[in-house]
Amino acid sequence: MDQRLLTSGEVAAMFRVNLKTVTRWVKTGRLTSIRTPGGKHRFRERDVIALLDQTAGDARPRPVHHDPRDGHPLLSSPDVAHxxxxxxxxxxxxxxxxxxxxxxxxPGAGRHYRRDQVHALKNTTGND
Incomplete structure (x- = not known):
């Protein structure tokens, strides 16, 4: 079975937490990982998505940025990934x-995308 594996950094970005938080989740059993020969953690994408879905209501409020040109709400890259x-x-x-x-x-902000465009793409490509 082909499983996509995520790095600790990718998991941290998806949850918008510090890398140390991801390591703590592994130690406490909240998230399971696979160790590489070099000792790095890798996470099954399906496990991470399941935890995201499970904790969706527990998330800290996120700042909402708006398109400076027309005021439309934006999503950050980790939010788009989710x-x-x-x-x-x-x-x-x-x-x-x-x-x-x-x-x-x-200035200094990472890539953001218009929320309406992301959701329209989700609906047309069948990503759900």
């Missing part, structure tokens, strides 16, 4: 293939 159920590392390329361009709401 909505479209993609690996964080492929979000930008996937959206670019579908004509969705990133927006930088303020």
């Amino acid at each position: 909505v479209l159920r993609l690996r964080i590392t492929v979000v930008h390329d996937h959206l670019a293939e579908h004509g969705v361009t990133p927006i930088h709401p303020f």
